[in-house]
Every structure is written in structure tokens, then in C-alpha cells.
Amino acid sequence: MESCWLEGEGQEEEEDMEEDWSAPVDGREAQDQHHSPALARSTVSFSSPDGPSVASDGASSASSSSAEGTGIMTRMELNTFKAGMEGLDKEKINKIIMEASKGSRFYENELRKEKQMAGRISAMMDRLASITPQQQQEALLQVDKMVEDLVEGRDLSRTIVHLDMDAFYAAVEMRDNPALRDKPMAVGGIGMLSTSNYLARKYGVRAAMPGFIGKKLCPDLVIVPTNFDKYRTVSSQVRDVLRQYDPYFAPMSLDEAYMDLTEYLELRKSLPEEERTFYAHTEECFMSKENAAVDNQKKEDMLGETQASVKVPELSVNSTTNIDDEDGSLEKSKVTPCHDDNVSSPCCGTEELPETCEQIAKDVKEKEKPEGHDCETMGCEKVVFGCDAEEVVREIRFRIQQRTYLTASAGIAPNMMLAKVCSDQNKPNGQFYIPSDCEAIMDFIKDLPVRKVCGIGKVMAQQLNALGITTCTHLYEQRAVLSLLFSPISSSHLLRVALGLGATRIERESERKSMSVERTFSELSKPSELYRKCWELCEALAKDLQDEGLKGRTVTIKLKTVNFEVKQRGQTVPRAVSSMNEIYDVAEELLKMEIQQCQPQPLRLRLMGSSAKRRKQEKPPTKTTTLDRFFL
């Protein structure tokens, strides 16, 4: 097995990954209006570029935007931009979160990070204040040249889909244990939750929240441990479906993937109806013998009904409709789920998964033969899907559901950035479509909160907020200032977002660059214990590396003190390593230095990690893009 990443001599070639600043639209002139209050005064309006250029008053008013509530600590607050988090009593939930955390070492560390962030923002506001109108005007000219190029290059020819399973781990657990279906539940442990179901989200319980806080928010919360093997199995079933529509689809995690449907949609045009026909088993099928074709709304209803979780009445996948409800009125699923034959059955809860019919949404070829069991005689409902993108995506979701008993949501758009945002729009069990035209894109982008965009996280969102930017419209209005305040990479990303641009080609999976193992444990401080832990981690890492036939040129250790401060130390070695001994030799040395550094205080840790990384790879000759021209 040839170890990879060793620096072998030759071995160059390899792709060039196409950065592809695709995209673009009609230029739009700015005309702002809706500045957020913080910026209204502080920014130069585009129409009169010589206006007053910002002042630090912008900073003070903006940074006090957290005036609501406790003042600081926005970083610990509930993020209401995530699916299932709409319309909650944020005030109350944040209060509980704060009270549960206050005084803890974790909290103190969060405070420290918050202060640090405030410092960064303050520095940014100072820079902003020092920008002259001339500079701003000049920046605007530069940026607008880029805008022109970007817009000119806009590629609306692709149909990109982002598909994401709903409450994934939680949904799997609910599927396999019906007792959980009508309860607020989360997956993980008392220390940390990986995700929660939508019922629990109503209480503010969410991923990355400690279980004990979840319990405070929702005393009835049921917490079940993770079963990664099951999630992996389901994931592979889902991928089997996706692959049939785009063999080059790109999984981003166990529960989501991007697909490019462009080519498939061409083929689809000539796909006979039989091959777009599927059967669904529902209890109604068994009772009423009608099996007429269903219309779109009916299909959506079926998607809703067959959901193997709480029933969400009136769920619609129509891109124009919203999901509101999904309140408490829960009802057992009406479906009678069936197993796909070649699929390992869920390990528990078999009683709710009757074996009566082995296959529902089987592939057309199989299904077409009405021999044996067969849907027709059983009165299974027949579903015919159309040929446009929305129909194909409904079909995909339908097949996923029939095969896994789980629901998925999807976004359909001309690029990956938009598709990703769209897949969250009608979650759970919904889809959203942005047609390939500029107007539709701009309309969608207009009021889109920047925080919803992939890559804009808590920190960036807060920095932008300090500038009065919360929506993509603001982003466009402030493009000049942004190009001056942020790095070329960041500001070009923001600009692309503002224009509704994103990647239009799905890149094939790149080889991994690192592998790591880390563990949290109850406090350790004795050197002997620390070295032993380090040894265990290196052993585990070496095994993982060897399992994949990989080696690393840089070995690092990661340490988290009991106060949650994180340190990383690394060393690059002349020859790639993969064995336990080679790795530990390096790691031990790094750990020794840290222990000595602390002396005579003990090094008190709550986590340790070990990793092996590949040597940084020379990036292929970058074709000079407009961005390079302007920014480098």
C-alpha cells in the first residue's frame, strides 16, 4: 500500500481546481436605502462618494448593538438563523443558557474570547474611521471593476442541488425507536449534543449545546447516545440514490451533498414515464384501492406523510410556500414503511417496520414487473414525477425517504452558495428553487441575512454587524469599505455573496491533508498521566494512518487547559511518518516542552490531541483572475 503524501519525487500533475469566478449578473446600481442604523451616518453613500466618511461614532453605536440583554456575550447566544430556530423566545432561552454557564471556566473563557473579538472590532472601526473619502472613492472604482467582471462571468447554465437530511442523527434514532417520535430528543450525551429533533429545537435545544443545558431548557428532553455505524449506513444508502443523478456528486458530510443536475436534466427529457414512476406504500393504499396518479401537491403530501418522524401537517415543498406550523400537534406517521431488500434493516424497533412489503421505491426496472408482491395489487399509490428540476428533486427526496424512512430537504439554484442556503429555506422535509435568472437571484439575495451564508460565521457576522451590515444588500452597499477593511480573500468572498455568486462546478473530492485524534477527559496534570495520554493518542493516530496507508510530514499536538485555552505545537520532520513510535517521539518532545514551560506550575489539561499533516502543497499555476489583478 504505498503511502501517500510522502513527498515523492515527481508526482506532480494533479488537477488545477479551477477557481472559477463564474457568475454574474447585471450590474445593479446601488442606491441603498436601508442602511442599518449604525452605518447610516458612518458610511459614504455611493451616490455621493465624497460624503462624510465614517467616524468612530459608528463603532460605538454599532458595538453597542448588543445593548439588548446582558451587554456582551453574544457569542454564547442562541443562533436563530438555523432551521427550526425561528420564532423562539430568544430572551428567555438565552437567559437560561447564561445562567447555566455563568461562573464556569467555559464561560470565563468565552468572556475572554468575546473581549478579544471586541478588540478586533474596535481596531477595525478605527481603521474605518481613518479611511478618507478619496480612498473610499478609489476603492469603489476598483471594486466596481471587479463587479463588472464578476457579473459578466456569471454562469447561469448549471442546475446545482444541495441536499441535506433533516435532523439527521435524531431522525435515525427516532426511526428506530418509535417511542422517541413524539418527544423532544437529542443525540449525544449529558456533556454535549450532536443534534436535536425539531420538537426539541422549539425549546432552544440545538447542536453543540451541552446536554445538561438542553435539560434546563427542556426538562423532558430525552438524550440518546450516538450510533455512528447506523448514520454511516444510512448515509451510504442516500448516496446510492444521489449517485444515480450525478455520479460526480460531492458529499460534504454524512448527511449532505451537492449535485449538479445539469446533465441529468438533459437525459431526463427523453425518459419515458415508466421510468419516472414510483410506488409508495401508505396505510391508505391498503385501505382504499385507488391508485391514481397524484398531482404535485399530493406528492408533497405524501412526502410529508411518509415521514418516519413526527407528522408535519401541510408540509409543502413548493418553493413559494413556507413552513410555519410544525407545532406540537403530532400524529403518528401513517405510512407503512417497507424495507428495501438489499438494505440492512435497522437494528431495533422492528415492530414499526413491518416486513410486509420488501420494496417500495425500487428502481423502475424491478418495480415495473408487477409480479410477486407488487404495489398494484396492494393498492400502493403511484407517483409519477415530471422532468423539471423541482420534480427531479422531489423524486430524489421521495426515493431517499422510501429507502431510509427519513426525510431530506433540498435547495436548487444556479450555484453552490445559493443551493446551500436554499436547502435550509424550507426545512424540514421541503425544498426551495431559485430559477436561473438574475432577477430571481437578486430577489432572493436582497434580504438574505449574511449569517445564513456558508462561510460567514459568528465572528464575521458580528464584524459585519458592527458595520451595520446584516443582509446581502448591505454587503453590496458597503463593498468599497469592505474591500478596504478585509483581506482580498475575505472581501472578494463577501462581494461574490453580495452578487449572488458561487461556485458552479462541483470539484471532485480532494485528498485529505491531515488526520487527527483528540480526546476530552477529566483533568490530568501529572506528567506521567499526560505522557500516557499522549501515547494513547499517538497509537490511535498511527492506526488510523496505517488503515488508510497514509503518512504525515508534520506532527502536532493539541492541548486544552482546564480553562479551555487551546494550544497547538508542531514539528515538521524530514521524512513522512506513520508508525506509533515515530509519531510519539515527536509528540512527546513537544509535550515535554510545554510541561517545562509551565513549571513549576503543573500543566492542567482537559483535552489532548495528536495529528499528522501533509506538507503544504504548491498550488498549481493560478490563472490570473480579475481578483488577482486587483488585489494582489
Add this chain to the structure above:
DNA sequence: GCGGATCAC
């Protein structure tokens, strides 16, 4: 290359 920070899931 290193280390801290951010982001996603």
C-alpha cells in the same frame, strides 16, 4: 512553516 482563530458539520 507555525500557531491562533474561524468555520462547518
Add this chain to the structure above:
DNA sequence: TATGGTGATCCGC
């Protein structure tokens, strides 16, 4: 009582 694990990227040295 109690706040995760894995991988990637960016930034400023």
C-alpha cells in the same frame, strides 16, 4: 457535576 471530534482554511508572523 457537566461545554465534543474531525478536517479545512485564513491570517500574521
